[in-house]
Amino acid sequence: MGRYVVRRLIGACGVLVLVSIVTFAIFQVIPAASGASPAFLYVGKVSSPAQVEAVERRLGLDQPLVVQYGQFVKGVVVGRDYTNGVDTVRCGPPCLGYSFRVNEPVTKLIGERLGVTVSLTLGALVLWLVMGIAIGVVSALRKGSVFDRAGMMLALGGVSLPVYFTGFVLLLIFSYGPPWLRLFPDVQYVPFLENPLSWAHNLVLPWVTLALLYAALYARLTRASMLETMNEDYIRTARAKGLPERTVVRKHGMRAALTPLVTLVGLDVGALLGGAVLTEATFSFPGLGLLAYDAIDDQDLPVILGVTLVAAVFIVIANIVVDIVYAYLDPRVSYA
């Protein structure tokens, strides 16, 4: 297993290098080719060519692209030093660059925003797993019942409605609706350590928004998987042995039916940790998604590159974890 993990990690590094090259190329080469230097975003309205060149020097855009990329990689490995004119600012490894828009190392910005995205993702994950699996299992066990039909209609609705719509409707009702319905007024992210109660209270609507989408998907998948599993021969055998129905469902049905969900959970969580852009934007939550969104708007290249790489890291790690866990859960899968 150890060799398997090492092999996967080496492969993951290759993927990350590839992602960094592609992202670097997209956000550095294209603006350069169009002649619109990002330096124009930093100079004032009335600027001279000298001012544009000065900013290009500070951004490192006066260097050849290969050198710029080389410096980026060097920063990741050994860190880099920047100057604010008065002091030297150390950006320790893994230094993902420096945002000249807010004058902070990208790693620091990502660190500050990661807590928001993790709070959002993990809370929503609990909600969607509970809702999705419960609805899926009960629907499968009561196939064709009113609950099944209502549950699947709800799932269809959840899948069909985009996050920004669901979020907006929830805000309209519970934040800006009639005073007696304003259970969540003035939703803003509050760090957990600052006030845990306020943290949870402000996260309820974003959690529900995100969970509705994923719960719907998981309910449909769980239902389909449970239906298939409950028709297997070993389930019939278990029942024939006289096991209580609850044991049949929980120990024999759900365990087998839910194994494929592990893959999905891993990938979804990995992707969301990279930034739940729409949910964060809808609720003005300053997470990684909103950081990436703002960075693209401001052409803040180091931040774009940094967030993309971090998102890629999460997905790659999630993939590895899923593969390992899957092999553990399902003896038919080997670490070959």
Next chain:
Amino acid sequence: VRVAAVIAVGALALAACGSGDDSNDAAPSATGFNAAVGSVYAPTTTQSSGTLQLGSSSDCDSWDPASTYLQFCWNLQRLFSRGLMGYDGKPGEAGNVVVPDLATEPGKANDDFTEWTYTLREGLKWDDGSPLTAADVKYGIERTFDQELLAGGPTYHLCRLSPCDDEGVTDYAGPYKDEGGLDSISTPDDTTIVFKLTEPFAQWDYVMAFPSASAVPEDRDTGADYGKKPASSGPYVFDEYRADRSVTFTRNENWSPDTDPIRRPLVAGVKLNIFSSADDVDQRLEAGTLDAPVDGTVQPAFQSKIVSNPDLKAQADNPVTSFTRYLIASPDVAPLDNVHCRRAVQYAVNKTALQRLRGGTYGGEIANVMTPSNLPGHDAEANPYPNGDDNTGNLEQARAELEECGQADGFKTKLAYPGGDERTENVATAAAQALERVGIDAELVKGPGRTFYATFVGSPENVKEQGLGIQIMSWGPDAATPYFFWDQIAYGKNIKPVANYNQSMLDDPRSNEAIEEMTRTTDNDRLAELGQTVDEVAMEAAGMVPYVFDKSLFFRGERVANAYTLSGLNGYYDFVNMGLNE
């Protein structure tokens, strides 16, 4: 024409005369819609222990006074940052005037406006209690010369304080690279500062009101990081900053009202809350969790609610900004190199349709000349290209001009607009549709959103290469005087290879001389006349096609007191003097 100018200048002069009054109690008060435009809504001098909650859909370009260029940020700089001059804290036209701030009186200039002397007030202090001296003012200006570290702010002073080469590189490189200091600024004592300019410049008092001329204490300067925790010389301390999220301002215990004629703080604190969208800000304003917006007009959804609901409308204000929206008919692109073809565009444009897309009468007033209606030199009667009683276009006259241009059946061209803004795209589409009525076939070309003005239509070479005959444009002055309105868009010497805002390529001796004279006079009557001259020349050349003078629609929360819009800073509320009625 002259009468209008005299009235405008008269109002300005009257306002200036009253600038010594350190209270706005005497200003007219009002209630209801537009109560804070030209008057004070709910005037009060009562101190509140509450925190004023402001909302914005974006963070400032920079909180370093040296590096900010957005006017809403300049407005917020008033909370904690002070320079020799500043905008008077008064409603109406009085807010267009700069008055002494750290200085005891406006700059004393020599005969040719090349030397300016200011005297600082006694008892000025930083928030840490240390004295604020002339050396701090000098240092604050010196550091703006490091354009590698501190780019982004206005640069009118750079080449006027240190000789520049053809590329705009100053001899002096700023205090981080050149420890010798700037010779053109001297501080003979702690309260005197003298500027020796490289050329005459009568508008220097306005340059001294820009945030980039704010005082900065050298021992607290952290270079490019200064914007994270700028020192405070104003009534509020820049207390806590979370980039793209919030800024908290608390009261500065070392600020004294005796040293500040402009600011009368009324609340214990101010918090700027930054959200991801302007619609989000609107919703929170309506719900009452925010008191006022800082960075722009309400969005269309909230606007329709406001105008149809009398209760909401009573909480709204609709000031004119200093922005003119116009099209460029580029003389660099045939057949628009013929003035008659450009005039055909002037007649054919449907200003009513464009006004509707900009938010109707709440979004702007129809513009027939370039100078905004709140700026000296605006001629309300002038209308060189009347395009119908309903401003939908004078198609007959447009066709006649096309015939004179030798393009009786119309012509093909391209209409460039910046991407990323649906409203602007709609304006471009409507403009093209209006021109099509007389046979001008304008193909829409979407340019880059953020660098559209700097490198797309701001590059004469690109305009020629791509044949961008018509361009979407808007312009507002950095200070409310004719010089700052015209210098970049109508002065021949400011036609540049990139970041060229003189897109109509106006290089007429009459307008050039008028703009040059603006740098040699402080006579407001004369300035208004000169502004009017440039406007007439620009309209005669027909390269600028004005259609709307921008207006903003702001919403003030129920808690707000002592609210008025500040004309000199784009009509935003003057937050430093805003109070709460609790």
